[in-house]
Amino acid sequence: MNKATSPNGATPPHERDIKTIVNAGLARRHAAERRFRWYGLTAITLGLAFVVLMFANIINKGLPAFWQTYIQVPITFDAAALDPEGQRDPRALAGADYNALVRAGLRQLFPKVEGRLPLRALSALVSTDASYDLQRRVLADPQLIGTQQEIWLLASAAVDTFVKGNIDRGLEEANRPIKDNQIDWIDQLRAAGKIERQFNAVLFRSGDSREPEQAGIRGALMGSFFTLLVTFLLSFPIGVATAVYLEEFAPKNRWTDIIEVNINNLAAVPSIVFGLLGLAVFINFFGLPRSAPLVGGLVLSLMTLPVIIIAGRAALTSVPPSIREAALGMGASKLQMVGHHVLPLAMPGMLTGSIIGMARALGESAPLLMIGMVAFIVDVPKSFLDPATVLPVQIYLWSDLPERAFVERTSAAIMVLLAFMILMNGLAILLRKRFERRW
Amino acid sequence: MSTTAIDTQIALNGALNRNAPIRQSAGAQVTDYDNRQTVGKITVDNPKMACREVNVYYGQKHAIKNVSLDIGANEVIAFIGPSGCGKSTFIRCLNRMNDTIPAARVTGLIKLDDDDIHAKEIDVVQLRARVGMVFQKPNPFPKSIYENVAYGPRIHGMVNDKAELDQLVRDSLERAGLIKEVEKRMLEPGTSLSGGQQQRLCIARAIAVNPEVILMDEPCSALDPIATAKIEELIDELRENYTIVIVTHSMQQAARVSQRTAYFHLGDLIEIGDTDQIFTNPRHKLTEDYITGRFG
Numbered sequence: 126m127n128k129a130t131s132p133n134g135a136t137p138p139h140e141r142d143i144k145t146i147v148n149a150g151l152a153r154r155h156a157a158e159r160r161f162r163w164y165g166l167t168a169i170t171l172g173l174a175f176v177v178l179m180f181a182n183i184i185n186k187g188l189p190a191f192w193q194t195y196i197q198v199p200i201t202f203d204a205a206a207l208d209p210e211g212q213r214d215p216r217a218l219a220g221a222d223y224n225a226l227v228r229a230g231l232r233q234l235f236p237k238v239e240g241r242l243p244l245r246a247l248s249a250l251v252s253t254d255a256s257y258d259l260q261r262r263v264l265a266d267p268q269l270i271g272t273q274q275e276i277w278l279l280a281s282a283a284v285d286t287f288v289k290g291n292i293d294r295g296l297e298e299a300n301r302p303i304k305d306n307q308i309d310w311i312d313q314l315r316a317a318g319k320i321e322r323q324f325n326a327v328l329f330r331s332g333d334s335r336e337p338e339q340a341g342i343r344g345a346l347m348g349s350f351f352t353l354l355v356t357f358l359l360s361f362p363i364g365v366a367t368a369v370y371l372e373e374f375a376p377k378n379r380w381t382d383i384i385e386v387n388i389n390n391l392a393a394v395p396s397i398v399f400g401l402l403g404l405a406v407f408i409n410f411f412g413l414p415r416s417a418p419l420v421g422g423l424v425l426s427l428m429t430l431p432v433i434i435i436a437g438r439a440a441l442t443s444v445p446p447s448i449r450e451a452a453l454g455m456g457a458s459k460l461q462m463v464g465h466h467v468l469p470l471a472m473p474g475m476l477t478g479s480i481i482g483m484a485r486a487l488g489e490s491a492p493l494l495m496i497g498m499v500a501f502i503v504d505v506p507k508s509f510l511d512p513a514t515v516l517p518v519q520i521y522l523w524s525d526l527p528e529r530a531f532v533e534r535t536s537a538a539i540m541v542l543l544a545f546m547i548l549m550n551g552l553a554i555l556l557r558k559r560f561e562r563r564w
Numbered sequence: 565m566s567t568t569a570i571d572t573q574i575a576l577n578g579a580l581n582r583n584a585p586i587r588q589s590a591g592a593q594v595t596d597y598d599n600r601q602t603v604g605k606i607t608v609d610n611p612k613m614a615c616r617e618v619n620v621y622y623g624q625k626h627a628i629k630n631v632s633l634d635i636g637a638n639e640v641i642a643f644i645g646p647s648g649c650g651k652s653t654f655i656r657c658l659n660r661m662n663d664t665i666p667a668a669r670v671t672g673l674i675k676l677d678d679d680d681i682h683a684k685e686i687d688v689v690q691l692r693a694r695v696g697m698v699f700q701k702p703n704p705f706p707k708s709i710y711e712n713v714a715y716g717p718r719i720h721g722m723v724n725d726k727a728e729l730d731q732l733v734r735d736s737l738e739r740a741g742l743i744k745e746v747e748k749r750m751l752e753p754g755t756s757l758s759g760g761q762q763q764r765l766c767i768a769r770a771i772a773v774n775p776e777v778i779l780m781d782e783p784c785s786a787l788d789p790i791a792t793a794k795i796e797e798l799i800d801e802l803r804e805n806y807t808i809v810i811v812t813h814s815m816q817q818a819a820r821v822s823q824r825t826a827y828f829h830l831g832d833l834i835e836i837g838d839t840d841q842i843f844t845n846p847r848h849k850l851t852e853d854y855i856t857g858r859f860g
Binding site: 376377445447448449450451452453454455456457458461465466470 | 659661664666689690691692693696697699701703704705706715716719720766769770773
């Protein structure tokens with residue numbers, strides 16, 4: 126047998142031993158695989174580390190904001206001062222000088238304080254909201270008049286910050302918002318058990334305020350709620366209907382291709398552009414009110430629609446064609462085929478896409494700045510047309526303020542926002558897991 | 565076993581062994597491979613459906629070329645041929661399923677009884693209620709067994725009340741030979757059944773609307789031999805009440821269940837005739853080559 130040889134004299138490829146050849150390269154292949162796995166592991170670990178860092182930072186800063194300092198003050202609801210005519214007329218009661226009650230209560234605690242400045246410093250221990258708090262109590266229960274009560278009053282932001290340990294006693298007096306005599310009083314109150322931290326209901330009960338201890342996220346939450354409601358009510362039905370039409374009914378031609386490309390492009394348009402569009406169209410052209418959740422919802426709908434349409438079409442294409450054929454073969458009309466079979470199967474995917482789109486809309490702030498939802502609004506919005514702001518914008522507003530107490534509130538608001546995000550994404554995952562692939 | 569059945573058996577044995585002497589003795593009359601004229605009698609005495617000069621185009625591709633063929637009432641007609649020969653395309657013309665493919669274009673005349681199925685006054689919904697279809701892969705709806713069968717009668721408004729519907733569902737399952745297996749689990753999803761049961765469920769679903777013709781596009785290609793045997797038995801029983809058109813890859817199956825067989829080749833209807841004759845004495849060389857296993 127004449128042995129065939131390669132041009133260079135070596136054994137020709139088909140006569141070499143495949144086993145040794147493969148074994149020789151095996152170590153290199155395995156090393157490449159190990160290396161790739163290691164890259165992946167490092168990347169994920171790094172990513173997770175940053176997430177943990179971010180969460181730890183936010184929680185560390187924001188958690189104290191959920192507790193607020195209160196001072197127990199003996200208040201005498203003096204009938205002569207509050208209701209000299211004894212009519213219990215709500216209007217007269219509302220107009221009474223509750224500030225005097227607060228001042229009197231504080232003086233009762235510290236009778237030795239004399240002089241205009243020290244007295245003012247003493248009043249500054251409690252929030253300016255304390256007198257309104259008393260007013261609300263009296264109006265709610267006129268029986269209080271003529272009695273003396275130990276009442277927990279909201280401490281001022283400076284006191285709260287100090288009690289939380291965020292103001293250093295060692296600083297020079299002129300450099301800290303809380304003075305030596307105030308520190309002395311706080312220490313005395315603390316020793317008497319008349320100062321304590323309670324759950325910060327104000328944060329969830331009230332709208333924005335210039336006083337940190339009175340500022341809450343209720344206004345922003347309601348604003349976000351109304352805005353997202355408008356967004357959902359508009360973008361979900363329109364998005365689903367569009368996806369169904371484009372996927373199931375529209376002819377496939379150049380026009381639908383152009384539409385498809387445009388929808389995909391719209392999903393990538395920077396959100397602030399949608400804000401400008403909303404400003405030009407909804408506010409300037411249609412004359413809708415500024416800062417209104419309705420306009421915010423309209424703008425966010427424009428932003429969310431492409432996302433929902435793309436997710437919806439993907440969900441529709443993932444429904445196997447055999448289901449469509451089965452329905453058509455039974456004599457179902459096209460709309461029956463879609464309504465009875467395709468849409469129910471695609472719905473989980475569509476909902477998942479929509480919820481993720483909504484979560485994005487919840488976190489959006491840039492387009493809302495353009496339409497005036499960035500204003501300082503104290504009142505909690507009650508309808509779609511009331512001026513409002515939304516959570517991310519509230520966070521942006523607070524993050525700009527210098528007071529230490531706003532720093533922790535900013536983080537607290539971020540925590541609430543993140544909680545909603547996680548909730549919505551969790552819902553999306555749950556829906557997907559629950560209804561995935563039923564055929 | 566009748567003589568024709570024995571002949572069929574011999575023919576099939578021949579199909580397994582291309583050099584069997586019997587195949588060489590049965591010579592074809594049309595030996596020219598390029599002759600694509602249909603051989604055999606395309607008409608029947610009592611046609612249920614009649615197709616004349618049917619052409620199908622997928623975009624530029626000419627998928628069905630000038631096919632004329634009658635489908636007799638209460639007969640089982642089998643379409644055989646190599647992959648891509650157009651037999652599935654042709655069966656889908658019969659209930660206008662090709663309408664769902666945007667690029668497909670169908671010309672020619674197809675009549676169901678006396679109605680032109682492409683006529684304006686024939687709605688595709690009505691046509692598909694009259695011409696039911698069973699697909700290659702069992703495709704029950706992802707709903708309960710009951711709902712699967714009840715779907716057709718419900719959308720067409722065939723029944724007046726729940727009791728009638730219950731009865732219709734039971735009858736359909738009974739005629740599909742499935743009732744014993746699913747009686748106790750009517751509310752379980754149709755997809756929980758085995759492949760063969762799913763296919764019988766699809767047949768029950770199709771006959772629930774009482775169609776005149778049932779089209780079956782390779783109904784057994786995804787099933788094991790036992791499930792296949794059950795479906796074939798069922799097809800034989802259903803012939804009493806329905807006209808059945810079946811596309812199959814298995815020549816044995818065509819020989820077992822059909823009375824007439826049509827052989828398609830690259831979009832042409834090459835030969836049509838009684839099943840016995842096609843398998844024992846094919847008249848076209850292409851048919852002979854196919855059933856003797858020379859290609860396919």
